[in-house]
Amino acid sequence: MESEYTKERALGLLSAEGDALEDLYRHADMVRRNHMGEEVFIRGIVEFSNICLNDCLYCGIRASNRDVARYAIPPEEIVDIAHAMKGSEQTTVVLQSGETPGMADDKLGSVIRRIKGETGLAVTVSVGNRPYETYRFWKECGMDRYLLRFETSDRALFARLRPGSSLDERLRCLGHLKDLGVQTGSGFMIGLPGERPEVLADNIILCRSLDLDMIGIGPFIPHPGTPLRGTKNAYHDDPEMFFKALAVLRVFNPDAHIPATTAFDAVFPGSGRDLALKRGANVFMPNNTPVRYKKEYLLYPGKPSVDESPEECTEAAVARIESLGRIIGKGPGHSFKKRPGRGL
Ligand code: SAM
Numbered sequence: 001m002e003s004e005y006t007k008e009r010a011l012g013l014l015s016a017e018g019d020a021l022e023d024l025y026r027h028a029d030m031v032r033r034n035h036m037g038e039e040v041f042i043r044g045i046v047e048f049s050n051i052c053l054n055d056c057l058y059c060g061i062r063a064s065n066r067d068v069a070r071y072a073i074p075p076e077e078i079v080d081i082a083h084a085m086k087g088s089e090q091t092t093v094v095l096q097s098g099e100t101p102g103m104a105d106d107k108l109g110s111v112i113r114r115i116k117g118e119t120g121l122a123v124t125v126s127v128g129n130r131p132y133e134t135y136r137f138w139k140e141c142g143m144d145r146y147l148l149r150f151e152t153s154d155r156a157l158f159a160r161l162r163p164g165s166s167l168d169e170r171l172r173c174l175g176h177l178k179d180l181g182v183q184t185g186s187g188f189m190i191g192l193p194g195e196r197p198e199v200l201a202d203n204i205i206l207c208r209s210l211d212l213d214m215i216g217i218g219p220f221i222p223h224p225g226t227p228l229r230g231t232k233n234a235y236h237d238d239p240e241m242f243f244k245a246l247a248v249l250r251v252f253n254p255d256a257h258i259p260a261t262t263a264f265d266a267v268f269p270g271s272g273r274d275l276a277l278k279r280g281a282n283v284f285m286p287n288n289t290p291v292r293y294k295k296e297y298l299l300y301p302g303k304p305s306v307d308e309s310p311e312e313c314t315e316a317a318v319a320r321i322e323s324l325g326r327i328i329g330k331g332p333g334h335s336f337k338k339r340p341g342r343g344l
Pocket of ligand 1: 058059097189263
């Protein structure tokens with residue numbers, strides 16, 4: 001019943017303390033188990049280019065950050081990385097980059113086509129706002145899923161933090177992806193400067209109303225090479241809020257795939273992603289970017305495992321999942337949602 005999913009309820013849960021907080025975490029874990037099972041899907045991320053023309057105030061690879069050595073991994077090498085993933089526990093390759101084509105749209109299309117044809121892995125793309133026709137072309141090439149966080153549901157905050165773009169434009173892109181039948185993921189950062197719990201509750205409600213297949217959220221972490229260098233996360237005095245947000249997100253979105261994102265480990269080294277898996281998450285995304293590029297894809301400081309190879313990152317992910325008593329997901333881990341026009 002939709003009346004269960006109100007802003008008031010979200011706010012009430014976000015303010016839980018003590019026994020009520022333990023109840024929230026237990027409930028989120030139960031909702032995850034009942035709707036998504038004990039499987040944790042491992043999706044390998046490849047940060048194939050850090051070239052970006054956007055100047056998002058929060059992001060370490062923003063165009064104005066001159067301290068970043070820009071790279072674009074050649075198409076052949078990306079396909080090789082996907083080949084190396086085949087046969088491991090990773091059944092999806094996630095291709096992510098900055099928001100300006102580090103690679104022309106047609107070249108990315110042929111990379112998608114080759115990965116699908118040669119490895120059979122599921123392909124997720126995350127390269128920002130693009131026209132409908134481009135999304136359609138990539139879908140024809142075999143793209144299964146797309147990740148495009150709306151970042152914040154607060155229109156004014158969005159406009160301030162992402163100069164030259166708007167929340168409505170972002171939401172239009174998400175609409176195009178859904179219309180095309182692409183499994184669609186979105187999400188937000190937790191604790192952007194100026195954010196209040198009301199906005200956090202609105203973010204969670206927006207995820208629900210978008211009826212997303214995947215939802216990725218993680219704490220905002222100020223980067224020293226950005227205009228937000230002097231700011232603090234809005235919940236820096238109360239980092240428990242990061243996990244509360246995740247738990248409420250699960251309660252409000254029972255059948256979405258929710259990753260334990262890397263930013264949780266940046267804030268709680270070595271344990272953040274495990275706690276996220278215990279409080280609602282069911283996906284883990286080990287980094288498959290070769291070490292020589294990885295250090296130049298620093299969205300925020302404290303990125304874990306920058307010196308570890310893709311194989312080491314994947315082995316560590318498997319060990320962490322198994323130590324929690326969970327099962328490694330088999331098969332592509334597509335969305336459970338079945339809707340007209342989605343072809344699922
Ligand atoms: N360019 C694509 C886009 O904008 O959708 C994909 C790459 S973008 C760098 C990936 C995500 O990193 C963003 O959606 C944002 O939520 C996150 N991010 C960027 N800077 C961050 C920061 N300082 N702290 C936490 N997350 C950050």
